[in-house]
Amino acid sequence: MVSLSAGVSDLRARLGAGVFEKVAGAEGPQRRVRIHEAPGPRWFGEDRPIRAVHGDASMFVGGLRALLLQSLHPLAMAGVAGHSGYRGDPWGRLARTSYFLASTTFGPEAEARATIERIRSVHAAVRGTAPDGRPYSASDPHLLEWVHLAEIDSFLRAHSRYGTAPLDQEGRDGYVADTARIARELGVPDPPETEAELAARLEGFRPELEGTPEARSTARFLLLNPPLPLVARAPYALLAAAAVALLPRWARLPLHLPYLPLVEQTAVRAAGGLVTQGIRWVMAPPAR
Secondary structure, three states: OHHHHHHHHHHHHHHHHHHHHHHHOOOHHHHHHHHHHOOOOEOOOOOOHHHHHHOOOOHHHHHHHHHHHHOOOHHHHHHHHHHOOOOOOHHHHHHHHHHHHHHHHHOEHHHHHHHHHHHHHHHHHOEEEOOOOOEEEOOOHHHHHHHHHHHHHHHHHHHHHHOOOOOOHHHHHHHHHHHHHHHHHHOOOOOOOOHHHHHHHHHHHHHHOOOOHHHHHHHHHHHHOOOOOHHHHHHHHHHHHHHHHOOOHHHHHHHOOOOOHHHHHHHHHHHHHHHHHHHHHHHOOOOO
8 A cells, every 4th residue: 555655656746747847847946946935025925816826727728728819819929920939949938938927926026027027128029020011019018918818817717617716706806906016017008907807908809809820820739739748648638628618709710619618518627627636636745
């Protein structure tokens, strides 16, 4: 029995280390120490909703949904396609994104501000012309707002569906207000501060959204051709299905994604819960 328990613990540790390496990159362990162990004041106290959402395994579903939703803005998609290297180095992009979220949510203020400054510096160099001839700039407050809205709506919806302890209305409003602090630091002048304001802002963007060839190509890459070993394809497929099921119906047709409400409310929901619980299990710290 002891041997079996030790074997399970060893398997859990190895799986957790593998997932963490993919998400956080080679510098993950050093960054984790700086974020969680370095002294100094934080932007958000331990009781704030942003910590509950961004520290939950449901972020895996929310992050994938966010990428799909963000791709519907042609100018944002042009910037991603032209500058992010998401196809050539998808794991590098994931590591940078996870570091941004971790440092601003959990890290000391100095680490959070340094991360924000690096991102703003990168954004200043990201500019060009979209396939439709319109210029774009990653520092454009309007595009920054779209990226912010798509992310926090996705993270919040995934947490409400698959989170360990879904937030009540006060908590959801608190989460949107918490993330507004980070959005302002990035250059969004007037981010929403309640769930209702978030929904209204997203609705206001709909006339600008469309399923461009680049957006549909991105969706195929993310959902059907991820750079994963064969053993990871099945759990990733469950994550992908859960992410698509959380998209609004109006976002699916432009991306050529299916809408199957009965299947999504039963099989997909159960599968999403299963894979999220699995990630939560392998990523949890070992019992002492």
